[in-house]
Amino acid sequence: MTRLQGARERARSDITAAIKEEARRQLVKQGADRLSLRSVARELGMVSSALYRYFPGRDELLTALIIDAYDALGVAAEQALAATPDEARRAADPQVHLRRWQAVCRAVRGWALEHPHEYALIYGSPVPGYAAPDATTDPAARTALALIAVLCDARAAGALRTPPSGPPPPATAQADAARLGARLDLALEPWLLVELVSVWAQLFGLVSFELFGHFQRVVDAREEFFDHATARLAYGMGLAGAGDPR
Amino acid sequence: MTRLQGARERARSDITAAIKEEARRQLVKQGADRLSLRSVARELGMVSSALYRYFPGRDELLTALIIDAYDALGVAAEQALAATPDEARRAADPQVHLRRWQAVCRAVRGWALEHPHEYALIYGSPVPGYAAPDATTDPAARTALALIAVLCDARAAGALRTPPSGPPPPATAQADAARLGARLDLALEPWLLVELVSVWAQLFGLVSFELFGHFQRVVDAREEFFDHATARLAYGMGLAGAGDPR
DNA sequence: ACCACGACGAGAGCAGTGCTCTTGCTTTTG
DNA sequence: CAAAAGCAAGAGCACTGCTCTCGTCGTGGT
Numbered sequence: 001m002t003r004l005q006g007a008r009e010r011a012r013s014d015i016t017a018a019i020k021e022e023a024r025r026q027l028v029k030q031g032a033d034r035l036s037l038r039s040v041a042r043e044l045g046m047v048s049s050a051l052y053r054y055f056p057g058r059d060e061l062l063t064a065l066i067i068d069a070y071d072a073l074g075v076a077a078e079q080a081l082a083a084t085p086d087e088a089r090r091a092a093d094p095q096v097h098l099r100r101w102q103a104v105c106r107a108v109r110g111w112a113l114e115h116p117h118e119y120a121l122i123y124g125s126p127v128p129g130y131a132a133p134d135a136t137t138d139p140a141a142r143t144a145l146a147l148i149a150v151l152c153d154a155r156a157a158g159a160l161r162t163p164p165s166g167p168p169p170p171a172t173a174q175a176d177a178a179r180l181g182a183r184l185d186l187a188l189e190p191w192l193l194v195e196l197v198s199v200w201a202q203l204f205g206l207v208s209f210e211l212f213g214h215f216q217r218v219v220d221a222r223e224e225f226f227d228h229a230t231a232r233l234a235y236g237m238g239l240a241g242a243g244d245p246r
Numbered sequence: 247m248t249r250l251q252g253a254r255e256r257a258r259s260d261i262t263a264a265i266k267e268e269a270r271r272q273l274v275k276q277g278a279d280r281l282s283l284r285s286v287a288r289e290l291g292m293v294s295s296a297l298y299r300y301f302p303g304r305d306e307l308l309t310a311l312i313i314d315a316y317d318a319l320g321v322a323a324e325q326a327l328a329a330t331p332d333e334a335r336r337a338a339d340p341q342v343h344l345r346r347w348q349a350v351c352r353a354v355r356g357w358a359l360e361h362p363h364e365y366a367l368i369y370g371s372p373v374p375g376y377a378a379p380d381a382t383t384d385p386a387a388r389t390a391l392a393l394i395a396v397l398c399d400a401r402a403a404g405a406l407r408t409p410p411s412g413p414p415p416p417a418t419a420q421a422d423a424a425r426l427g428a429r430l431d432l433a434l435e436p437w438l439l440v441e442l443v444s445v446w447a448q449l450f451g452l453v454s455f456e457l458f459g460h461f462q463r464v465v466d467a468r469e470e471f472f473d474h475a476t477a478r479l480a481y482g483m484g485l486a487g488a489g490d491p492r
Numbered sequence: 493a494c495c496a497c498g499a500c501g502a503g504a505g506c507a508g509t510g511c512t513c514t515t516g517c518t519t520t521t522g
Numbered sequence: 523c524a525a526a527a528g529c530a531a532g533a534g535c536a537c538t539g540c541t542c543t544c545g546t547c548g549t550g551g552t
Binding site for chain 1: 481
């Protein structure tokens with residue numbers, strides 16, 4: 001369906017890519033609010049107004065970068081998932097699901113540490129009055145889906161303590177979760193999904209706090225702390241293998 | 247010790263306050279990166295350069311607002327704490343500590359929802375290359391200390407399951423926690439402090455996700471969801487009363 | 493093969509920004 | 523009362539995002 005493009009369209013997509021590339025370069029160097037259309041254009045040897053042939057404005061350029069960032073984090077998570085064998089040793093080793101969980105968590109944190117500005121772009125404060133366009137929601141879901149996959153596989157392998165101890169979610173939350181599960185076509189019980197959503201937010205809370213400097217003079221052994229925290233999150237969801245002490 | 251100020255010093259502090267006030271007004275309206283020195287000055291009927299007599303630059307003005315925001319959130323948390331009786335019915339009602347915990351959590355979320363831009367300022371992405379000056383760390387700690395207080399009181403009242411189930415923290419994290427506990431002069435076991443730090447970050451992860459729009463089309467019953475999540479956080483720390491289902 | 497249309501790059505220009513420097517004025521201080 | 527210090531104002535610099543116009547050049551239809 002992608003018919004051979006003429007020289008013009010080819011040039012267009014090349015230049016669009018070059019713009020995004022240069023913009024990303026500036027982004028990683030100086031952060032989102034220092035990203036300037038003019039300096040991107042300058043660096044590319046064109047005049048600022050020419051840039052508007054490719055992006056309607058600064059916000060749209062940023063949106064493109066946001067989508068790329070979501071995707072990049074998503075593939076990082078997916079790769080971590082793929083790197084740890086799944087079906088193969090199902091039930092053979094009850095610890096495998098915990099390891100997969102932690103692998104994905106580590107991948108998220110690792111990517112964030114490697115791309116702090118891009119992470120801040122997607123999980124920091126939303127820019128000005130900027131409302132995330134729908135185009136961002138799908139890429140944003142990739143990482144969450146990787147986390148979900150771990151739990152689904154563990155569930156299928158019977159590696160989940162169910163239900164986990166602790167207070168049960170309220171009916172409204174379960175209803176939300178049921179809708180979400182239906183939309184994503186998931187085979188998870190609503191209450192489990194509720195916990196997962198909560199854990200999902202909490203995971204990014206850990207990463208954000210570390211990245212945004214709130215652990216300064218509080219936590220020094222960041223990596224060990226993170227691993228421990230994610231293990232506890234897994235334990236809280238009833239992931240077998242996470243656990244019981246000493 | 248604060249001797250009577252001359253008319254000049256009085257005027258100075260008045261104007262400084264007016265600047266911060268107007269700046270905050272613009273902040274709540276349009277967010278941090280739309281805050282402009284010039285428009286603050288304009289609104290105050292002075293010229294932009296005059297503002298530099300009071301703040302060395304835009305960053306310093308922002309820093310002042312950041313400190314104010316930390317303080318405002320801190321008092322919100324402290325008020326929530328003060329509003330729920332503590333020593334009085336110690337051990338009489340084991341649920342009281344859970345209620346206090348949730349009161350503080352709700353106060354944090356409530357303040358965040360009421361002051362989204364100020365929340366974003368302190369818990370969103372740090373501005374450009376901006377490193378939080380030391381002056382911000384103390385106000386920032388107030389909220390955390392309110393959370394800690396709940397746990398300390400619960401601990402003192404013997405309302406804590408100790409140790410909670412789940413994987414124990416690694417030695418390095420416990421060492422960090424021990425240092426932190428010593429610095430703050432706390433009577434909490436290191437492993438408990440480790441959990442608390444983790445829960446602290448996770449709590450703000452929940453608030454940030456809600457505020458920054460990541461719960462769009464995922465969680466509808468935000469308040470119930472939040473209450474449930476914080477109850478589970480409490481349960482994870484072994485707070486009695488948080489608990490055992492059905 | 494031509495030609496009109498559309499995409500394109502360049503440039504000028506507008507309104508706005510943070511920040512600096514100089515110039516006078518006013519208040520405080522010695 | 524005079525000198526010193528604090529202060530507001532204005533002009534100015536180097537930027538920013540964005541718009542509009544004006545030649546140019548590739549492309550699809552006739």
